[in-house]
Amino acid sequence: MLKTFPKGGVHPAEGKYSANSVIEKLSLPKTVSIPIAQHIGAPSKAIVAKGDKVKVGDKIAESTGFVSANIHSSVSGTVVKVDKVLDSTGYKRPCVIIDVEGDEWNESIDRSIELKKEISLTDKEIIQRINESGIVGLGGATFPSHVKLSVPDGKKIDVLIINGVECEPYLTSDHRLMLEKAKEMLVGIQIIMKALSVNLALIGIENNKPDAISHLQNLVKDYPGVEVHALKVQYPQGGEKQLIKALINREVPSGALPLNVGAVVHNVGTAFAVYEAVQKNKPLFERIVTLTGKSVKKPSNFMVRIGTPVTELIEAAGGLPEDTGKVINGGPMMGKALNSLEVPVVKGTSGILIMPVVLSARKKESDCIRCAKCVSVCPQGLEPFLLNKLAQLGKNDKLETNAVMDCIECGSCSYTCPAGLPLLDYIRLGKSKVSQIIRSRKQ
Amino acid sequence: MNKLFISPSPHVYEDTTVKRLMFDVVIALLPALVFSIYFFGMGAIIVTLTAVVSCIAFEWLIQKFILKQEPSITDGSALVTGILLAFNVPSNLPIWIIIIGSLVAIGVGKMSFGGLGNNPFNPALVGRVFMLISFPVQMTSWPIPGVTRFTNWLKPISAADLDAVTGATPLGIIGNNVGKVLEKIDVATGDTLRHTVTIQDIYNGQVVINEEVVKTFDQVPEYASQLLGNIGGSIGEISAIALLIGFAYLLIRKVITWHIPVSIIGSVFLFAGVLHLINPEYYIAPEFHLLTGGLLLGAIFMATDYVTSPMSVKGIWVYGIGIGLITVSIRVFGVYPEGVSFAILIMNAFVPLINMYIKPKRFGEEVKNGQ
Numbered sequence: 001m002l003k004t005f006p007k008g009g010v011h012p013a014e015g016k017y018s019a020n021s022v023i024e025k026l027s028l029p030k031t032v033s034i035p036i037a038q039h040i041g042a043p044s045k046a047i048v049a050k051g052d053k054v055k056v057g058d059k060i061a062e063s064t065g066f067v068s069a070n071i072h073s074s075v076s077g078t079v080v081k082v083d084k085v086l087d088s089t090g091y092k093r094p095c096v097i098i099d100v101e102g103d104e105w106n107e108s109i110d111r112s113i114e115l116k117k118e119i120s121l122t123d124k125e126i127i128q129r130i131n132e133s134g135i136v137g138l139g140g141a142t143f144p145s146h147v148k149l150s151v152p153d154g155k156k157i158d159v160l161i162i163n164g165v166e167c168e169p170y171l172t173s174d175h176r177l178m179l180e181k182a183k184e185m186l187v188g189i190q191i192i193m194k195a196l197s198v199n200l201a202l203i204g205i206e207n208n209k210p211d212a213i214s215h216l217q218n219l220v221k222d223y224p225g226v227e228v229h230a231l232k233v234q235y236p237q238g239g240e241k242q243l244i245k246a247l248i249n250r251e252v253p254s255g256a257l258p259l260n261v262g263a264v265v266h267n268v269g270t271a272f273a274v275y276e277a278v279q280k281n282k283p284l285f286e287r288i289v290t291l292t293g294k295s296v297k298k299p300s301n302f303m304v305r306i307g308t309p310v311t312e313l314i315e316a317a318g319g320l321p322e323d324t325g326k327v328i329n330g331g332p333m334m335g336k337a338l339n340s341l342e343v344p345v346v347k348g349t350s351g352i353l354i355m356p357v358v359l360s361a362r363k364k365e366s367d368c369i370r371c372a373k374c375v376s377v378c379p380q381g382l383e384p385f386l387l388n389k390l391a392q393l394g395k396n397d398k399l400e401t402n403a404v405m406d407c408i409e410c411g412s413c414s415y416t417c418p419a420g421l422p423l424l425d426y427i428r429l430g431k432s433k434v435s436q437i438i439r440s441r442k443q
Numbered sequence: 444m445n446k447l448f449i450s451p452s453p454h455v456y457e458d459t460t461v462k463r464l465m466f467d468v469v470i471a472l473l474p475a476l477v478f479s480i481y482f483f484g485m486g487a488i489i490v491t492l493t494a495v496v497s498c499i500a501f502e503w504l505i506q507k508f509i510l511k512q513e514p515s516i517t518d519g520s521a522l523v524t525g526i527l528l529a530f531n532v533p534s535n536l537p538i539w540i541i542i543i544g545s546l547v548a549i550g551v552g553k554m555s556f557g558g559l560g561n562n563p564f565n566p567a568l569v570g571r572v573f574m575l576i577s578f579p580v581q582m583t584s585w586p587i588p589g590v591t592r593f594t595n596w597l598k599p600i601s602a603a604d605l606d607a608v609t610g611a612t613p614l615g616i617i618g619n620n621v622g623k624v625l626e627k628i629d630v631a632t633g634d635t636l637r638h639t640v641t642i643q644d645i646y647n648g649q650v651v652i653n654e655e656v657v658k659t660f661d662q663v664p665e666y667a668s669q670l671l672g673n674i675g676g677s678i679g680e681i682s683a684i685a686l687l688i689g690f691a692y693l694l695i696r697k698v699i700t701w702h703i704p705v706s707i708i709g710s711v712f713l714f715a716g717v718l719h720l721i722n723p724e725y726y727i728a729p730e731f732h733l734l735t736g737g738l739l740l741g742a743i744f745m746a747t748d749y750v751t752s753p754m755s756v757k758g759i760w761v762y763g764i765g766i767g768l769i770t771v772s773i774r775v776f777g778v779y780p781e782g783v784s785f786a787i788l789i790m791n792a793f794v795p796l797i798n799m800y801i802k803p804k805r806f807g808e809e810v811k812n813g814q
C-alpha cells in the first residue's frame with residue numbers, strides 16, 4: 001500500500017489542466033513592482049532609490065535580520081520609485097518599481113546551461129550563499145531557507161525531506177519542475193544535504209504524477225542518498241507535519257518544528273533555486289508559476305520574473321475568460337482571492353487560478369448538523385465545529401485549551417462541511433486572537 | 444470585467460449537502476421498506492405514509508406558525524424521522540397513534556430544542572418510546588408476517604382482528620418465558636413438580652412435565668427467516684438482509700462510517716455470547732440477539748443519527764459499547780424484550796459529556812506527552 005499520513009485529509013477534484021504544458025519563458029514586462037517584503041519575517045530594506053540603474057540579479061533590498069531575506073532585481077532598467085503598491089495580500093506595501101530596459105544580467109551570474117554537479121562550496125559557504133541569494137521556501141510559505149539550514153546547537157538532523165507532493169488541486173509548477181529540471185533539482189538536494197550534513201534525502205511525490213516519479217526514480221541512481229517515494233493522493237500531504245509523518249512516521253510535537261524530530265523539509269522548487277544560487281551564482285529573481293483554471297484557454301506553466309503583474313500571465317494564457325468570478329493567488333484550498341489583477345508575482349506565487357463565476361460563490365449555509373465530518377477530515381486532530389463556535393463566542397481560553405494554535409489552516413474542514421459553514425474563517429480569527437494573547441503573556 | 448469575488452480560503456467545496464445526506468439515508472432505508480411491504484402488505488405502506496406525512500406536516504406547521512421561521516422541510520430530515528418512526532412500530536398500529544407519535548417526535552423531540560442539529564435525543568426514538576409507554580398494548584401487538592390485512596385494511600382494527608393476526612416477537616417469547624417456573628401436581632404422589640423454562644423448551648415449542656404438555660409457545664423462527672424478515676416485529680426491523688444492504692449503501696456513499704454500527708453489534712455479540720457461555724439454558728445464543736428486536740435497525744440507522752452521536756472516534760466507541768451493553772441488559776434482565784431504543788436514548792443523554800471529555804487524538808499529542 002502507498003504511504004500517506006494517517007489522520008484526516010480530503011481529496012478534492014484535481015483539475016491539473018496544465019500538467020502537460022511545458023514551462024515557457026514569459027516575455028519581459030514593461031515595468032515590474034518588486035515588493036520588499038516577500039517572505040515570513042522582518043521586511044527587508046530597500047537599498048536603491050529613484051533614478052538608479054539596475055541589472056538583472058542586483059540586490060535591491062537588504063535583509064534586516066536573521067529571519068529575513070534579500071531581494072534582487074529581476075530585470076535591468078531604471079528604478080522609477082520606491083512606493084507603496086497593492087500586492088497579493090490585498091494591502092498596499094512598499095515596492096521597488098523598475099522600468100525595464102533590455103535584459104542585462106549581473107556579470108557574476110553564470111548563464112551557461114550545463115549541469116554543474118560537483119559541489120565546491122563548504123557547508124558554511126553554502127548557507128552563506130543561500131542567504132545572500134534571497135532564497136525562501138517556494139512552496140508558498142516563503143520562510144527564509146538559510147534559517148531552516150542553520151541547525152541550532154544540540155539538535156541533530158538525520159534526514160532531509162523534499163516536498164514534491166503538490167497536493168493543492170490545479171497547481172502544476174512543481175510537477176513540471178520535477179520533469180524538466182530534475183537533474184538541477186537533484187544537485188540542489190545534494191547541496192542541501194551537504195549543508196545539513198545528512199546522508200539521506202527522501203523526495204515525496206503524490207501518485208497522481210507517475211511520470212515525475214518514474215523520471216526521478218531513473219535519475220536518483222546517480223545521486224547517492226536520494227530516494228523517491230510515491231505517496232497516496234491526499235490533501236494536505238504537503239503540510240510539513242503531514243509529509244514527515246507519511247514518509248518517516250515521525251510525529252512533530254504540537255507547537256514544535258520538524259527539526260525536533262530530526263527532519264528538515266524543503267520544497268522541490270527551493271532545491272532548484274538552491275542549485276542555481278550555489279552552482280551558478282544566480283539569486284532568486286524568477287520562478288515557475290502555473291496559470292490555470294477551468295475556462296482558461298491555454299493553461300500554462302511560465303518562468304516568470306518576480307514583480308511581473310498577474311495580468312501579463314493571464315494575457316499570455318489566452319486572456320481573462322468571460323466567465324471569470326474569482327482569481328486566486330495559489331491553489332483553491334489555501335490560496336488567496338485577489339482583488340486586483342495588477343498585483344505582482346512574488347517569490348511565494350506558485351500559481352494563479354482563475355475560477356468561473358459558477359464555482360466562485362460559497363456554499364449556502366445552514367445549521368451545523370453535528371455530522372462530525374469536519375472532525376474526521378482534520379489532519380491535526382482538532383474539532384473544527386467546536387473551534388468555530390468558540391471563536392464566534394469569543395471564548396479565547398477555551399480555544400487555547402482546544403488546541404486552536406495547532407490548526408494549519410488547510411481548509412479541509414470548510415471544504416467538507418455539508419452545512420456549508422465557513423469554519424476556517426472563524427478559526428483563523430480565533431487563532432489570531434489567541435496568538436495575540438500568548439504573545440502578550442510572554443512579555 | 445466582472446467584479447471579482449473575494450473570500451478567504453478554501454475556494455472549493457465538496458458537493459455533499461445536508462439534503463443529499465438525508466436523501467441517501469432514505470435510499471438506504473428503501474430495501475427494508477420493500478421487504479416489509481412484501482411481508483406486511485398494505486399495513487406497512489399505510490403506517491409509513493402516515494408517519495412521513497405527519498412528520499413533515501408538523502415540522503412545517505411548527506416552523507411556520509409557532510417558531511415563525513423559514514420552513515426547512517426540504518432538507519429531508521423530517522422525511523427520515525418519519526420513515527424511522529414508522530419502521531419502529533407494528534404494521535397494524537392505529538393511524539391516530541402514529542399521528543400522535545409523529546407530533547411528539549417532531550414537536551418534542553426536535554423542534555422544542557431548536558430543530559435539526561440541536562436536539563439531544565433521536566426524534567424518532569422519542570416518538571417511539573412515548574408510544575410504547577402510552578399505548579403499550581397496541582405497540583406490542585405484532586401481526587404475523589404473511590397474514591396481511593390487504594383485504595380489510597380500511598376497517599378499524601378490532602380486538603378480534605388483533606388476536607387473529609398477532610404473533611409475539613421472538614425476543615418477546617423468550618423474554619416472557621425463559622426462567623419462569625412452571626408447576627404441576629403429580630396426581631399419583633401429590634408432589635409438586637417444578638420446571639424452569641429453558642431456551643430449549645422454547646425451541647421445542649412446549650414444556651413437558653411428567654409426559655404432559657403444560658405450556659405451548661409460538662414457534663420461534665429459524666435464522667433463515669430472521670435473515671429475510673419472515674418474523675414478527677416492527678415494520679423496518681424484521682429483515683436483516685435488507686438492513687445490511689442499506690448499511691452497505693451508507694458506507695459507499697460515505698454518509699456514515701462503520702464505527703457506530705460495528706461497536707454496537709460487536710459489543711452485543713460479545714456480552715450476549717459471554718452470558719450464553721455461562722448458561723446456555725437461560726441465555727439465548729448471541730446470533731439471535733443480532734437478528735431480532737430491531738438491533739440492526741437501531742445500530743445502523745438510529746444510533747448513527749448525526750446530531751445525537753459523539754463527534755470523535757474514541758467517543759463513538761464509548762457510545763457504541765454503552766448501547767450494546769445496555770441493550771443486552773434490558774433484554775435479558777429487564778421488562779422490555781426490545782431494549783435498543785432505550786439503550787440509544789440513554790447513551791444519547793451521555794453524548795454531551797462524551798464530547799466534552801473525550802477528544803480526538805491530536806496530531807503530535809502523544810509525542811508531546813512522551814517527552
Ligand code: SF4
Pocket residue numbers: 367368369370371372373374375384385416417418419420421423
Ligand atoms: S462538518 Fe459542518 S455540519 Fe458537520 S459537524 Fe462539522 S461544522 Fe457541523
Ligand code: SF4
Pocket residue numbers: 377378379380381382383384406407408409410411412413414424427
Ligand atoms: S481545523 Fe485547521 S487543521 Fe483542522 S481541518 Fe480545519 S483548517 Fe485544517
